[in-house]
Amino acid sequence: RAWMDADFRRQLSAQRERVEDAFEFEGRKVGRGSYGQVFKTKPRSCADASAGDYALKQIEGSGLSMSACREIALLRELKHPNVISLKQVYLAHETRQIWLLFDYAEHDLWRMINFHASAKKCNSQVSLPPNFTKSIMHQILCGIHYLHSNWVLHRDLKPANILVMGATSPERGRVKIADLGLARLFHQPLTPLTEIDPVVVTFWYRAPELLLGARHYTKAIDLWAIGCIMAELITDKPLFYCKQEEDIKTSSPYNRDQLERIFSVMGFPSQQDWRDLPHLPKYGDLVRNFGTGQQYARFSLGRHMSRSFGMSETSSEFRLLSRLLAMDPLRRPSAREALEDRYFLEEPRPAADVFNDFDIPYGKRDFISDSSDNKDDPARLHFASRGRHLAVASQQQQRPICSQQLPHRFDS
Numbered sequence: 001r002a003w004m005d006a007d008f009r010r011q012l013s014a015q016r017e018r019v020e021d022a023f024e025f026e027g028r029k030v031g032r033g034s035y036g037q038v039f040k041t042k043p044r045s046c047a048d049a050s051a052g053d054y055a056l057k058q059i060e061g062s063g064l065s066m067s068a069c070r071e072i073a074l075l076r077e078l079k080h081p082n083v084i085s086l087k088q089v090y091l092a093h094e095t096r097q098i099w100l101l102f103d104y105a106e107h108d109l110w111r112m113i114n115f116h117a118s119a120k121k122c123n124s125q126v127s128l129p130p131n132f133t134k135s136i137m138h139q140i141l142c143g144i145h146y147l148h149s150n151w152v153l154h155r156d157l158k159p160a161n162i163l164v165m166g167a168t169s170p171e172r173g174r175v176k177i178a179d180l181g182l183a184r185l186f187h188q189p190l191t192p193l194t195e196i197d198p199v200v201v202t203f204w205y206r207a208p209e210l211l212l213g214a215r216h217y218t219k220a221i222d223l224w225a226i227g228c229i230m231a232e233l234i235t236d237k238p239l240f241y242c243k244q245e246e247d248i249k250t251s252s253p254y255n256r257d258q259l260e261r262i263f264s265v266m267g268f269p270s271q272q273d274w275r276d277l278p279h280l281p282k283y284g285d286l287v288r289n290f291g292t293g294q295q296y297a298r299f300s301l302g303r304h305m306s307r308s309f310g311m312s313e314t315s316s317e318f319r320l321l322s323r324l325l326a327m328d329p330l331r332r333p334s335a336r337e338a339l340e341d342r343y344f345l346e347e348p349r350p351a352a353d354v355f356n357d358f359d360i361p362y363g364k365r366d367f368i369s370d371s372s373d374n375k376d377d378p379a380r381l382h383f384a385s386r387g388r389h390l391a392v393a394s395q396q397q398q399r400p401i402c403s404q405q406l407p408h409r410f411d412s
């Protein structure tokens with residue numbers, strides 16, 4: 001028996017296509033995060049440069065965990081223009097590594113928003129098409145509507161997971177939702193928040209019910225994150241920005257500083273606003289830390305957005321934003337209800353190419369070196385995230401925004 005299997009296994013192993021044989025990815029690493037690392041590659045086979053690029057994601061850790069297997073099986077079934085499509089899975093049997101192959105997206109909201117934020121700091125506005133935010137929001141909601149109608153929850157929506165196809169792609173300017181829950185090894189939110197890679201996890205997009213100990217992810221949790229992303233697209237600043245302790249090793253979902261930030265923007269939820277609040281597991285901590293929340297009585301989203309960004313509280317843009325950011329998850333719209341909001345029916349209408357045929361001002365992704373890859377280096381925590389910022393910064397240095405050469409203006 002064993003003898004026959006060994007021979008059979010040798011045959012299989014000889015036939016199995018190896019990822020390193022199919023793709024050139026030496027020195028082509030573009031990103032590294034809690035999920036693992038990602039390379040911008042071309043197939044070795046077709047030599048012509050015109051062939052599209054691919055993103056090769058090497059999943060952190062080894063072995064095919066049950067949830068990684070479930071997520072991969074899901075990804076292979078999912079097919080929607082606004083969801084990144086999984087092209088191939090490679091299981092390297094020798095190293096028990098998992099490699100996922102996707103179409104390559106040159107841009108993502110994290111780098112795009114950083115670009116606009118730094119351009120603002122240098123007082124050189126990169127003006128965007130008037131329907132830029134609306135087009136991106138429309139496509140995020142279309143993608144999430146598709147996932148939710150297939151009972152797939154994303155669980156970790158944030159700007160870095162919202163990709164946008166670049167100029168060389170046939171899908172130029174199309175939004176692709178990525179990292180579907182693969183970053184989550186367990187489905188319940190009560191997982192130790194230390195990712196495999198101790199790069200700090202941000203809480204800025206976490207719904208208040210999660211911070212108060214809600215035991216399960218819901219569709220409404222994804223809609224809250226989309227509201228946070230919409231505000232960030234409008235202001236170029238994370239709405240619920242909260243300084244992060246360097247290494248958050250807690251396994252408790254309760255994060256007082258993050259809740260404090262949410263209340264100082266939104267105000268404190270009253271019994272009328274959120275009937276089920278007292279039933280949440282961490283309600284006791286909330287009362288202990290914040291009492292009746294009187295100190296937040298004068299705060300509201302409308303006040304924050306109008307005072308800080310001159311946004312009109314009667315605009316349909318603000319109305320949709322405040323619906324998405326309802327403190328009570330039961331009051332948030334579904335993805336379909338959000339898509340039916342007046343905001344998307346009014347001029348200017350959302351466009352299929354979010355750049356609206358204008359030149360794309362963002363640079364290509366930088367390749368990053370492996371030097372900071374030393375896992376034992378305690379400082380890795382700093383360099384890991386700082387390295388990414390540096391990568392973006394060097395992007396900016398290559399395209400001096402503050403000098404006379406201004407990026408192509410959208411409105412010209």
Ligand SMILES: C[C@H](O)c1c(Cl)cncc1-c1cnc2c(c1)CCCN2C(N)=O
Binds near residue numbers: 161
């Ligand atoms: C795997 C990943 O989701 C991805 C996919 Cl599936 C397809 N095309 C590009 C990417 C991609 C590459 N790099 C980065 C990002 C995304 C997010 C922001 C971080 N990042 C860097 N390079 O820093």
